[in-house]
Amino acid sequence: MSLDFFTQLTSIVYLIAAVFFILGLKKLSSPKTARQGNLFAMIGMLIAVLMTLFDRNILSYEYIILGLIIGGAIGAISAKKVQMTSMPQMVALFNGFGGIASALVAFAELYQQAGDVALHENITISLSLLVGMVTFTGSLIAYAKLQGIMRGAPIVLPLHQILNFLLLIGSVALVILAVMYPTEYILWALILLVLAAIFGVTFVIPIGGADMPVVISLLNSYSGIAAAMTGFVLGNSVLIIAGALVGASGIILTNIMCVAMNRSIANVLFGAVGTDGGATATGEKETRTVTSYTAVDAGIMLDQAQSVIIVPGYGLAVAQAQHVLQEMAQILMDRGVKVRYAIHPVAGRMPGHMNVLMAEANVSYDLLLEMDEINDDFQDTDVALVIGANDVINPAARTKKDSPLYGMPILNVDQARTVMIVKRSLGAGFAGEGNEMFFDEKTMMVFGDAKKVITDLVKTLKAE
Amino acid sequence: MDLLSLFTVFVLAIFVGNELISKVPPLLHTPLMSGSNGISGITIVGALVATGAGHSTLATVLGVLAVIAATINVVGGFMVTDRMLEMFKPKKDKKAVKE
Structure with a gap:
């Protein structure tokens, strides 16, 4: 046997x-x-870390402990x-830290081996630096x-x-240069890191706020890929497996988000779609008026109503x-009303x-x-109550071919007997597209702050 | 492990990941993301060795920074996931939880 006992033990523990x-990811289904699944993942991480601490290459622990305490405290307090x-921004930030950690480990490894690395190591180190740094600045x-x-x-x-x-x-x-002139390895690595840092910025700044879910998913995937590449650098299979799992997860979520918006990933990344949200509706000024109702009417x-479907949007949470x-x-349900919530994939x-x-x-x-579960039920529903959502119920997605929303699957609120929309104003949504639903004859517009309107609704319901 | 074996593991793990993740319902996609985020902090393993191996000062400094960043990722990712998953309750438990 060429491998000694300790190396074998390490591999088995990893x-x-x-x-x-x-198993942790499986339990997330x-x-x-x-x-419990999340707990399993934590146990996996603990096992891997503990085993690593027994690594014979580790000579001193004071800096390790220092790093663990600082990082642990920051992570715990933030969480x-x-x-x-x-x-979303918290997850983006955590992603970024994972990315930079991978890049730093790869750089330390390169520095330690003084550039004396094989061709494939050179490539994986470069990829680790590149993806890790892009993940960091992009996040x-x-x-x-x-x-x-x-x-x-x-x-x-x-x-x-x-x-x-x-x-x-x-x-x-730079990767090619690093292979051809390995003696200048530090120089190449540093330039590569700078280019990657710039690329991370230029990659994310043209993407609108409404498309951030796609970006975060993609960066999630990158942080996994960076970890996997570092695994190649270190010849460590647990990094490769964990990194590949996360990489796959991010790609799947990215894809789901794109399908939900009926846009290609290229359109999201390079289309520069969107506005600051809310204020700037495109097209001509709206001259029509809508009938506005009070919270008491609502x-x-x-x-x-016998059945109500609530469509919550981000505005509700804001x-x-x-x-x-x-x-x-709860008041409605206690009275025997069937109440459910319809959640659009991009809500x-x-x-x-x-x-x-x-x-x-x-x-x-x-x-x-x-x-998909609830869209067929709107037709048998008395009231669709839309709060703080806009684009996900905009019929322009079905009919208006030149709209940025066109082709996006939307919730069929228009099939309900009454559509009640709680909103601050007639302003457009993130996509900057006006909403015909506000002018539909079965729509009751209730203008005002969501919290105030619903508080008034509760009062009215309790009074009756 | 040689490069080919590592590559084999990588490709197979991507397929396993694909199978697992496509079974996670949209309901749990945010915890999935933050939890898998914690898993991607596995790079901490490399950071620990880089820090403790008593290499040059620069390698140690880089290592400590990597340990800090990876630990934020791991601890923050898993804790925030647990915080979210704790809130997901089925219908029946609701009254019991309130009291």
């Missing part, structure tokens, strides 16, 4: 850790077992404090856009795509109205975000239905 990751509405930009530090609107530089193309060509050239309507909405739904700001926001308001997950 394999066990990988199995825990796989049901809300009943999901929490405890973050609000559920801010989850920071996504964070800044979602947090409102940067404007959400696309920022397009002159010759933007050519610049991106040159950055990619430059990166490939309350009376809801009181007579107004912090999900808790009072749950209170209203919220990351995949599945709206479900988390509703779960936080104590809405049980049995009531949260996906678009």
Whole structure:
């Protein structure tokens, strides 16, 4: 046997850790077992870390402990404090840290081996530096856009795509240079890191705020790929397996988001679609008027309904109205009204975000239905109550060929007997497209802040 | 492991990932993302060795920074996932939880 006992033991323990990751992800397929699944993934990570601490190459622990304490404290405090509405930018930030960690490990390895690496190592180190750094700066930009530090609107530089193309060509050239002139390895690696950092920025800034769910999914995938590449550098299979799992996960979510918007990934990444959201409707000024109803009118309507489907949008969570909405739904349900929630795949700001926001308001997950599950039920429903959502019910997606929304699957609220829309104004949604649904004769527009309107609705319902 | 074996593992793991993830319902896509985010922090394993191996000062500094970043990723990712999954309740439990 060429391998000694300790090396074999390490490999086996890493394999066990990988199995825990796989079982953890498997348990995420049901809300009943999901929490246990996350625990499994944590155990896998703990096993891998503990085994590594016994590595004979580790001579001193003081810096390791220092790093673990600092990182652990920052991670724990952020995770405890973050609000559920801010989850997308939190995940983006965590992604970025994973990416930079992979790049740093690859750089340290390159430095340690003084550039004396085989061809394939050279390539994997370069890829690890490249993907890790792109993930880092790209995530920071996504964070800044979602947090409102940067404007959400696309920022397009002159010759933007050519610049991106040159950055990619430059990166490939550096990998070749590193192979041809390995003595200058530090120089090549540093230039590559700089190019990757710039590329991460230029890659994300032209993407509009409404398309951030796609970007976060993609960056999630990149952080996995960066980890897998670092696994190749270190010859470590657990990094490769875990990285590949995450890489696949991010790609699938990216794809689901694109399908839900009926757009290609290329259109999302290079189309520079979207506005800051809300304020700037395209096209001519709206001259028609709509009939506006009060919360009392709406309350009376809801009181007579037998079945209600609630369509929550991100605006609901921004107004912090999900808790009072749950209170209203509970009143209706106690009276025997059938109440359910219709969740569009792009509701919220990351995949599945709206479900988390509703779960936080104590809405049980049995009531949260996906678009495909509930879309046929609108026709038998008395009231479709739309709160803080706009694009996901816009009929322009079906009819208006030149609309940015065209082809996006939408919720069939128009098939319900009455459509009640709670909204601040007649402004357009993220896509900048006006909404014909507001002018439909069966639509009741209730203008105002979502929280205030629903609080008034609750009062009206209780009074009757 | 030689490069080919590592590559084999990589490709197979992508297929396993594909199978697993496509079974996760949209309901749980946010926790999936933050949880898999924590898993991608596995790069901490490499960071630990780079830090503790007593290499040059630069390698140690890079290593410590990598440990910090990866630990934020791992601890933050898993904790925030647990926080979210704790909130997902089925219908029956609801009354019990409130009291």
